[in-house]
Amino acid sequence: MxxxxxxxxxxxxxxxxxxxxxxxxxxxxxxxxxxxxxxxxxxxxxxxxxxxxxxxxxxxxxxxxxxxxxxxxxxxxxxxxxxxxxxxxxxxxxxxxxxxxxxxxxxxxxxxAGPSQLQMMESIAGTYLRGGNAAKALEWSNKYFAAGGSSPTMKQVQSQAQFKSGDMGAVLKDTLAELQADEKAGKVPTQDKLNLLLYAAQKKNDAGAEAFATEKLLNYYPTKQLWAQLLGSLPSKKGFSDRFALDVYRLKLVTGNMRDANDYMEMAQLAAQAGYPDEGKQVVDKGLAANVLGQGTEGARHKRLADLLAKKIAEAKAAQTGAEKDAQEAKDGNALITLGLAFAHRGEAAKGVKLIEQGIEKGNLKRPEDAKLYLGLAQFIGGDAVKAQATWRGVKGTDGVADLARLWSVQARTSKK
Known part of the structure; x- marks a missing residue:
């Protein structure tokens, strides 16, 4: 019956x-x-x-x-x-x-039938996951996708199973693929997805993937803490040149990550040594305004540095005509690059951009990619973030210059959010 x-x-x-x-x-x-x-x-x-x-x-x-x-x-x-x-x-x-x-x-x-098999495999994988058997949950979620399944819910089950089973390599691979698919479709990846990518990269000790995940988080969900994390580790990145110490401070300053008086003092001195006394004075002034400088037993030293920078600014302005003439007559464009960025920091960004462009056109540069980095910076200082980002996209290199250009692009995009 x-x-x-x-x-x-x-x-x-x-x-x-x-x-x-x-x-x-x-x-x-x-x-x-x-x-x-x-x-x-x-x-x-x-x-x-x-x-x-x-x-x-x-x-x-x-x-x-x-x-x-x-x-x-x-x-x-x-x-x-x-x-x-x-x-x-x-x-x-x-x-x-x-x-x-x-x-x-x-x-x-x-x-x-085929659809029923997929639905039952989905139920089995979910039951294993809820029961704490991540390895079996991963096995059945993999079977599900191998059989042609495409449920977003099962993708979450698979990701959680990979995570709980400690298979960080698979988490990295799959989460990266999902991220790329999201961006290709014009979708903003979820913060949870990016955090998972970052966690997996850290567990795998994959510095490249960690930097990538952090930059993506900065791009879509920027926070002061994320900037601090990335900028703190940037100088120790393999191949990163110590000549970019001032550039790291520049990013720390605009992202609100100057830690203490030593940071302000070090950046101001580096700026002055590089030929940018106006920038150095601006840094000291910001430190004084924030009550980080000018306080305690070191307060007098801080003010002396401010006075010294003011003197150097006056000297640079007095020698400006001669310095520009010498840079124009030089056989290479190196002096024009430095002079142009100095003008940008002095409040004459349009002239600074023009001088840097002339330096790049003249050629024979010691570091052509650095020149493009600073052209973008001068454009950004002058308020043209769109043109600056276009310039930074063209910066190449493995010594840190491309990393800095990419981070400045992120900052330019996210600072307006």
Missing amino acids: KLKSLASATLGAAALMFSLSPQGELGFAQAVAQAETVRPEVGKHLKDASALIKGGKYKEALAKVRDAEAVAGRTAAENNAIEGMRVAAASGAGDAESMVRGFEALKAAGKL
Whole structure:
């Protein structure tokens, strides 16, 4: 006989009834039973199991499934009905192993269409994950995607399983692929996704991936703390040149990450030594305004530095005409680069940009990529962030200059958010 008390669905409709909930799986189990001929001695146990599942008594329902399984002389049809009910009860009980047993039996019997297989694999993976078996959850989520599944929910299950199982290499690879897909589609990656990428990179000790993740976080979700983290580690990056110490301070200053009086003093002195006394004086003035400089026993020294920089600014202005003439007559454009950035810091950005462009055009530069970095900086100081970003995109190099250009581009974009 057929179980009259069970739903009158067909196996074809079962796929539509299936969901990740035990009740959805119960519908599937009922559809299997309805489509098969089941004797009363088996059917009564399955009917009881169905009622227990509806009442949320999943472990008791599993016991009834075992009672049905204990009936001698079972037919293939009865076994199919039993396995369908096993999956439903096991799902509610969180018994992933029993779910797998039922799944494999129904699949072998040809009772699971492709969509139903995917849905059941999704349920199995989720049950393993909730039960704390990340390795098995990862195994079944991988099976799911290998079988053609594409559920976003399962992608989350897979990511969590990778994370919990410690497979940081897979987390890096998959999360990076998701990030690239988001950006290609014009979507903003979620902060959680980027944080996961950063965490995985740190666990793998992958400095390149860590810097990439941090920059992406800065691009989409900028914070002072993130800037501090990245700028703090930048000088120790492999190949990063120590000639960029002043440039790192420049980024610290605009992102609010000058830590103490020593930072302000060091940056001001580096700026003066590089030929930018106006920039140095601006740094000291900001330190004084923030009450970081000019305080305590070192206060007098701070003010003396401010006076010295004011004197150097006056000297630079007095020698400005001669310095510009010498730079124009030089065989290379190096002096024009320095002079142009000095003008930008002095408040004459348009003239500074023109001088740097002349220096780049003249050529024979000691460091052409540095020149492009500073052209972008002069443009940015002058208020043309769009042109500055275009310039910075063209900066190449492995000694830190490209890193700085990229970070300035991020700062230019995010400072307006």
